[in-house]
Amino acid sequence: MTATEEPSMLGPYILGRELGRGAFGVxxxxxxxxxxxxxxxxxxxxxxxxxxxLLLEPAxxxxxxHPCIVGLDDYFVHQGKLVLALEFVPGEDLKAWLxxxxxxxxxxxxxxxxxxxxxxxxxxSHQIVHxxxxxxxxxxxxxxxxxxxxxxxxxxxxxxxxxxxxKHVGGTYLYMAPxxxxxxxxxxxxxxxxxxVAYQMLTGKLPFPGPSIGELAKQIQxxxxxxxxxxxxxxxxxxxxxxxxxxxxxxxxxxxxxxRQVLExxxxxxxxxxxxxxxxxxxxxxxxxxxxxxxKLARDSRRSKRLVGAMLxxxxxxxxxxxGFLVLFGLWLFYRSQExxxxxxxxxxxxxxxxxxxxxxxxxxxxxxxYTNLTIRSNDKTAVSREIKLWIASLGVVGSILVSSxxxxxxxxxxxxxxxxSAAYVxxxxxxxxxTLLNAALAGQAGSDEFxxxxxxxxxxxxxxxxxxxxxxxxxxxxxxxxxxxxEARLITRQDPYHFNAxxxxxxxxxxxxxxADCRTVxxxxxxxxxxxxxxxxxxxxxDARLGPS
Amino acid sequence: MRREAGPVVKLTPKQVKLVYPFxxxxxxxxxxxxxxxNTVHLQETALxxxxxxxxxxxxxxxxxxxxALAEWTTITIPYSRLIRVKYKSRRFLRLFVxxxxxxxxxxxxxxxxxxxxxxxxLTILLLSGGGPxxxxxxxxxxxxxxxxxxxTFRARDGTKTRFLFQVxxxxxxKEFGERLREYRAAAKAFVVxxxxxxx
Numbered sequence: 001m002t003a004t005e006e007p008s009m010l011g012p013y014i015l016g017r018e019l020g021r022g023a024f025g026v027x028x029x030x031x032x033x034x035x036x037x038x039x040x041x042x043x044x045x046x047x048x049x050x051x052x053x054l055l056l057e058p059a060x061x062x063x064x065x066h067p068c069i070v071g072l073d074d075y076f077v078h079q080g081k082l083v084l085a086l087e088f089v090p091g092e093d094l095k096a097w098l099x100x101x102x103x104x105x106x107x108x109x110x111x112x113x114x115x116x117x118x119x120x121x122x123x124x125s126h127q128i129v130h131x132x133x134x135x136x137x138x139x140x141x142x143x144x145x146x147x148x149x150x151x152x153x154x155x156x157x158x159x160x161x162x163x164x165x166x167k168h169v170g171g172t173y174l175y176m177a178p179x180x181x182x183x184x185x186x187x188x189x190x191x192x193x194x195x196x197v198a199y200q201m202l203t204g205k206l207p208f209p210g211p212s213i214g215e216l217a218k219q220i221q222x223x224x225x226x227x228x229x230x231x232x233x234x235x236x237x238x239x240x241x242x243x244x245x246x247x248x249x250x251x252x253x254x255x256x257x258x259x260r261q262v263l264e265x266x267x268x269x270x271x272x273x274x275x276x277x278x279x280x281x282x283x284x285x286x287x288x289x290x291x292x293x294x295x296k297l298a299r300d301s302r303r304s305k306r307l308v309g310a311m312l313x314x315x316x317x318x319x320x321x322x323x324g325f326l327v328l329f330g331l332w333l334f335y336r337s338q339e340x341x342x343x344x345x346x347x348x349x350x351x352x353x354x355x356x357x358x359x360x361x362x363x364x365x366x367x368x369x370x371y372t373n374l375t376i377r378s379n380d381k382t383a384v385s386r387e388i389k390l391w392i393a394s395l396g397v398v399g400s401i402l403v404s405s406x407x408x409x410x411x412x413x414x415x416x417x418x419x420x421x422s423a424a425y426v427x428x429x430x431x432x433x434x435x436t437l438l439n440a441a442l443a444g445q446a447g448s449d450e451f452x453x454x455x456x457x458x459x460x461x462x463x464x465x466x467x468x469x470x471x472x473x474x475x476x477x478x479x480x481x482x483x484x485x486x487x488e489a490r491l492i493t494r495q496d497p498y499h500f501n502a503x504x505x506x507x508x509x510x511x512x513x514x515x516x517a518d519c520r521t522v523x524x525x526x527x528x529x530x531x532x533x534x535x536x537x538x539x540x541x542x543x544d545a546r547l548g549p550s
Numbered sequence: 551m552r553r554e555a556g557p558v559v560k561l562t563p564k565q566v567k568l569v570y571p572f573x574x575x576x577x578x579x580x581x582x583x584x585x586x587x588n589t590v591h592l593q594e595t596a597l598x599x600x601x602x603x604x605x606x607x608x609x610x611x612x613x614x615x616x617x618a619l620a621e622w623t624t625i626t627i628p629y630s631r632l633i634r635v636k637y638k639s640r641r642f643l644r645l646f647v648x649x650x651x652x653x654x655x656x657x658x659x660x661x662x663x664x665x666x667x668x669x670x671x672l673t674i675l676l677l678s679g680g681g682p683x684x685x686x687x688x689x690x691x692x693x694x695x696x697x698x699x700x701x702t703f704r705a706r707d708g709t710k711t712r713f714l715f716q717v718x719x720x721x722x723x724k725e726f727g728e729r730l731r732e733y734r735a736a737a738k739a740f741v742v743x744x745x746x747x748x749x
Contacts, residue, residue: 163594163736184594187559253591253598253624257560335618422618426585426602430622464603466624497706498626500595529628531740533595 009033010083011076013042020093024155025081029088039088040073044081045155058084060154063126067276068119070139070152089150090143094135094197104201106236108147112138113198113243114268115149118275120194121259123151124187131156131168131185133193134175135200148276165532173213174206178221178250182535188255191262195247202240203231207248221250222478224451224471227438229292238296239266245293250474251501254467297435304428311421318414323361330357433458433468451475466496473505482512498529507539516543560591561726567696567716568601578702578710581625584616590715592729597632597701599625599713625713627703629737633710634702637727640695647695651687654680697723 008015014036016029025045031038045057058075061084065071071087104112116138123130130137132153141148156170167183177192179185199207207225210216225248229236243265249255256262268275316324333354436454455472462468473488486509492502503526510519523540526533568583568590581603588601602620606612612619658680662673698716705711717723 163733165740186594252593253560253589253600257562257589257591261562419614422615426617426620462622464605464621464623467600467622496624496626498596498628498631499624500593500626529630530595530737531630532737 010042010044011078013040013083013085015042030085032085041070041086041088043084043086044078045084046081055082057154058082060126060128061086063128064122066119066122067148068115068150069122070150086152087150089139089141089148089152091139091141094138094140094149094201097140098135098200098204101204103204106202106234106240109198109202110237110240110266111147112149112201113194113240114263114266115275116151116194116197117191117259117262117266118268119151120187120190121263124190124259128154129185129187130154130190130193131180132171132175133190133197134172135197138197146276163532165534167534167538173216174208174210176220179252181217181220184535186252187259188252188257191247191256191259194259194262195244198244199225199228199248202228202236202244205231218478222474224475227293229294235292238293241293251467251470294435294438297431297438300431301428301435304424304431307424308421308428311417311424314413315417315421318410318417323364326357326361326364330354330361333357429462433462433465452479464495466492466499466502469495470499470502470505473502477505477509477512482509485509486513498526500530500533504535504539507536511539511543516546519543520547559593559729560589561715561717561722562589563587565718565722566590567698567718568599569698569714569716571714575712578712579705581711581713582612582616583713584613584620588715590726592726592733594733596629597627597730597733599627627701629734630740631703631705632701632734633704634700635727635730635734636700636702637697637723638700638714639697643695644691647687647691651684651691654683654687699727 010030012033013030014033016031019027019029019041021027025043028042028044030040030042032040055075055077058072061070061072062075070089072084073087074085076083116133120130120133130151132155133151137151137153139150139152141150164184168185169183171180171185171189173181175193175196177185177189180189180192196207199205208216208219208223210219228241228244243256243262246256246265247262256265263269312325312328315328318324319327331354333350336350436458439454452472452475455468455475459465459469459472469488469492473485473492476482476488477485486506489502489506489509492499493506496502503522507519507522507526510516510522520540520543523536523543526536527540530536563586566589568588570580570582581599583599583601584604585602588599591598591600601622602617603623603625604612604616604620606619658676661676696716696718698714700712700714702710702712717726
């Protein structure tokens with residue numbers, strides 16, 4: 001049926017020009033017969049048999065009132081069709097902008113992310129998951145000075161209710177999160193889609209282009225996209241890039257958890273319904289936030305290194321120059337010897353060396369007192385102490401207070417310097433993790449040999465970092481190296497036996513290797529504790545089909 | 551109260567504090583998390599803890615260098631493996647702290663406004679001693695003994711394992727408790743009888 005054949009009236013609404021046409025219906029411009037000055041978008045949806053399903057979209061929309069979510073004026077069923085009278089948003093959808101090759105600068109993308117994140121925060125607070133966030137479902141209203149991004153089409157949206165024991169299909173492949181591809185969409189799936197659209201706006205490219213659906217699914221589930229700063233030459237503020245990369249993280253526990261958190265990370269606080277009145281447009285960004293991610297990490301790394309160095313020097317000076325350094329060196333040896341990268345024999349040697357160094361620190365003072373008394377604190381209670389007392393007395397009251405403060409400070413620092421130093425060292429390790437990943441991704445495409453080698457090198461020193469280890473295993477899987485992926489996944493399950501993604505990856509790797517019995521065992525074991533995980537049920541059924549009746 | 555899907559599903563480091571008892575557990579193993587980046591995530595498939603887990607225990611001495619002895623890791627606990635989730639309001643402990651606070655205020659007032667108040671040394675002594683103690687009690691009250699949850703689960707090797715965490719805000723506590731209860735009840739329906747401890 002064409003637009004001209006449609007009736008000019010639908011219930012009390014007078015229809016005008018056709019605005020758009022989709023798989024399930026048509027959208028017209030129109031107005032209520034009693035209010036000709038109030039333009040509306042009249043959407044008609046063809047009935048698909050189930051009345052409940054048909055009325056879901058208006059039921060969801062009726063709950064939501066937000067400037068960045070299309071408003072619902074009225075809805076009714078007319079001749080088997082659902083008719084929705086929606087807020088009329090002047091302007092095109094985001095897809096039209098992207099198709100024209102329009103560019104969006106980082107500030108515009110920030111606007112988009114904050115507005116849509118606030119809309120999602122509102123929807124998620126009502127337990128509503130959109131499930132189909134994509135450029136064609138975002139309208140851009142440019143009538144004001146500042147663009148307003150409006151989220152539309154809750155046609156396949158649903159209420160998030162408890163555990164999902166059944167697969168929920170639906171969505172657009174290019175914007176689907178890994179868990180949504182597997183049939184388990186949740187609020188974080190919308191955040192993933194937000195990340196994909198923001199990435200596309202910023203770079204003009206999709207993070208997972210996938211020439212075919214199979215390849216796309218593989219990329220979404222296992223491959224890492226190159227960071228936006230590696231794709232475009234325009235400097236991208238660190239906070240925006242961090243948020244986009246945080247939204248495109250595959251693991252649910254590592255992905256940004258909520259739309260509110262997105263807003264917080266972008267420095268937007270307060271009522272999400274007043275997002276358009278907020279000062280995000282005019283807010284002056286501090287130089288810290290404007291810094292590109294790579295530079296920010298480099299700066300953090302530098303600061304942590306300096307802090308560690310300063311604490312080492314302070315500790316050594318307070319305790320004893322020689323002894324202090326020996327103790328710290330011994331502790332460093334002991335700490336490094338814990339790393340699993342070395343063979344056991346070499347690790348034992350490191351531990352022995354650590355103990356030998358620590359023993360030296362204990363023995364040396366008695367053997368060579370003249371070389372080991374280089375300290376600003378002294379245990380000599382007689383001659384030196386008397387001299388110091390006389391010297392302090394000669395300084396007067398102010399001098400005495402200053403010297404006393406230094407001594408008290410030194411005593412306090414003797415306790416706190418190792419604590420501060422160790423905290424700074426841990427922070428340094430964390431920053432290095434991010435830095436190495438980013439640098440490797442910037443140097444070559446994610447998933448390249450170089451990238452893989454870097455990640456592999458880091459796993460040796462971060463064996464218990466399950467998230468990191470999993471990324472490595474996923475990379476191997478995406479490259480088709482199923483055998484090594486299975487080995488790594490098995491190692492992860494030693495650390496975290498019930499890790500969902502690791503177990504699923506292991507089962508998939510076994511399946512890909514043709515080890516159907518092993519795959520079935522993994523699935524059965526997981527289902528024994530989480531019977532509602534249909535992902536394993538499906539895989540087990542496939543294994544059963546391959547193996548035949550047992 | 552309106553349900554907020556975002557903040558409640560995952561307790562972020564700002565909302566949660568993982569703690570551990572000073573002494574090792576007798577009947578169960580205790581997970582010792584340290585640092586300020588730990589999270590507790592209620593995923594559909596399982597309860598996921600992420601954070602810096604201390605691998606060594608030296609009778610409390612490890613607290614001094616906790617972060618250096620810890621490794622960033624993930625612990626996944628299927629809902630069916632949870633044995634007990636106990637909400638700890640710490641009401642009596644908080645009441646005790648409040649009473650101590652009131653008692654010290656009373657003693658200070660008595661000391662400062664009694665007939666000995668003219669003694670400046672006593673005044674300085676009371677203020678210098680009482681002030682820090684009151685400060686410490688405030689810190690204990692508002693930061694150290696927050697209500698939270700003690701969760702016991704059965705690890706894959708069969709050992710009972712326990713972890714404790716405090717949730718800073720009341721709405722988050724309530725929502726989290728409700729959601730966890732809901733997930734546990736839903737998960738129970740899918741466990742094959744006799745198989746829950748098989749793996």
